[in-house]
Amino acid sequence: MTVVDLEAVMKLLSEERVRRGLSLEEVARHAGWANESIPRRLEHSGTNPTLRSVQRYAQAIGAELNISLAGTRVISFFNHAGGVGKSSAARDLGYVLARLGFKVLLIDADPQANLTAWLGVREEVALQQTLYPAVIDEPDSLSLPEPLEVHGLHLIPSTLDLARLEPQLIGVIMGVTRLRMAIRRLSEYDFVMIDPPPSLGQLSALAVIASEYVVVPVPTNVKGFEGVKTVVQMVQEFRQAAPELKLAMFLLTHHDERTRHDRESEESMREQLTSLAPVSSPLRYRPAIYKDASLAGLPVPLYAPRGKADEEIRTVAGELLEALEVKVHV
Ligand SMILES: Nc1ncnc2c1ncn2[C@@H]1O[C@H](COP(=O)(O)OP(=O)(O)OP(=O)(O)O)[C@@H](O)[C@H]1O
Ligand SMILES: [Mg+2]
Structure with missing residues (x-):
């Protein structure tokens, strides 16, 4: 999947969160976000997430998100x-x-x-x-x-x-x-x-x-x-x-x-x-x-x-x- 479809990536990640039995509160805590409204919003379609926040979410649920970009x-x-x-x-x-x-x-x-x-x-x-x-x-x-x-x-x-x-x-x-x-x-x-x-x-x-x-x-x-x-x-x-x-x-x-x-x-x-x-x-x-x-x-x-x-x-x-x-x- 190419990086451009970040909403699709978020969909996969949120399914993964549910599979791993993690609540939105736990995700927010692991990611260092103030409350669960941030991961909730990311999971919502149509929010146009940035790569950085998707990466942070992935890290918080312990999923691996590999972006192969080395150098300029x-x-x-x-x-x-x-x-x-x-x-x-x-x-x-x-x-x-x-x-x-x-x-x-x-x-x-x-x-x-x-x-x-x-x-x-x-x-x-x-x-x-x-x-x-x-x-x-x-x-x-x-x-x-x-x-x-x-x-x-x-x-x-x-x-x-x-x-x-x-x-x-x-x-x-x-x-x-x-x-x-x-x-x-x-x-x-x-x-x-x-x-x-x-x-x-x-x-x-x-x-x-x-x-x-x-x-x-x-x-x-x-x-x-x-x-x-x-x-x-x-x-x-x-x-x-x-x-x-x-x-x-x-x-x-x-x-x-x-x-x-x-x-x-x-x-x-x-x-x-x-x-x-x-x-x-x-x-x-x-x-x-x-x-x-x-x-x-x-x-x-x-x-x-x-x-x-x-x-x-x-x-x-x-x-x-x-x-x-x-x-x-x-
Ligand atoms: N898909 C498009 N549909 C309609 N108009 C377009 C489209 N893409 C660019 N334009 C318009 O066509 C003109 C030329 O586009 P642009 O300046 O990007 O081309 P360029 O190759 O950089 O031109 P130049 O050779 O002058 O540098 C601009 O007025 C731009 O707004
Ligand atoms: Mg030009």
Whole structure:
């Protein structure tokens, strides 16, 4: 069972509690909670529990809950095509993983700074708050700046000025590997997710070379499919600087299941891409909700919890964890 279905995990755990003859009061006492209302609420469906509280409950009843997550997973949402859903995916999947209790750092590597804006950061961002100093300023200390905290996520924001980095990077020795080195120094995160710009320039190279995994958002249409070939070739090229780089998933986006064109595209993508990497369930084309959530500066699962879009995003988050071999066993 993947970690995403925490309510199902709670159901198994509560059955286990009953089997072991433990009362809710005993569970609360073992877990160090004030009273039995906390485990009672966790057992109730629809409470959207966090991974941490589920872990605490499991420990209190003496059940084993194994989460195989060692070290930090660094993921880029990469596709040089514009508007395919990279920034939305980083925001929404990052949020879902953080809600599950994982520590998540998002890095906005795009001077358009959409990810930054869509997480509700309205104040002006200085270049020193971005990934810029880690790459350019300090040749000896490759530290990233202190991140912002938004909706339970950490964020290294971006600003239009980050575009200055591209021409400068060429003059920096090993410049394109600098973000990789800076991220390797972080140890507190379960996931680092990078949102590159829609290009094959230096910023994209910087992001992908810093990653171990690439998720490729791709719309379910012929144009989307055509672009995948270049993305796959580029990933191959980036492996020269990042030998362990893996294609983690093709993330199907902007899917309009009412049109035959989209249905057929989805089918051919599954047929032809599955040998390269898992192909996700589709995220449906829902212009109103994505636009409204972005304007509100909120991840879709926070803007419209339990809606259809939220459900799709959680399904994809589960598939991503599976692709990354992150599992929970009770
Ligand atoms: N499933 C969806 N349904 C409808 N609209 C969507 C969906 N996902 C994203 N969008 C919208 O499509 C536009 C492009 O999405 P997004 O910015 O996430 O893509 P991107 O690949 O990061 O774009 P860019 O290449 O400009 O960085 C945005 O306006 C976003 O709100
Ligand atoms: Mg983007």
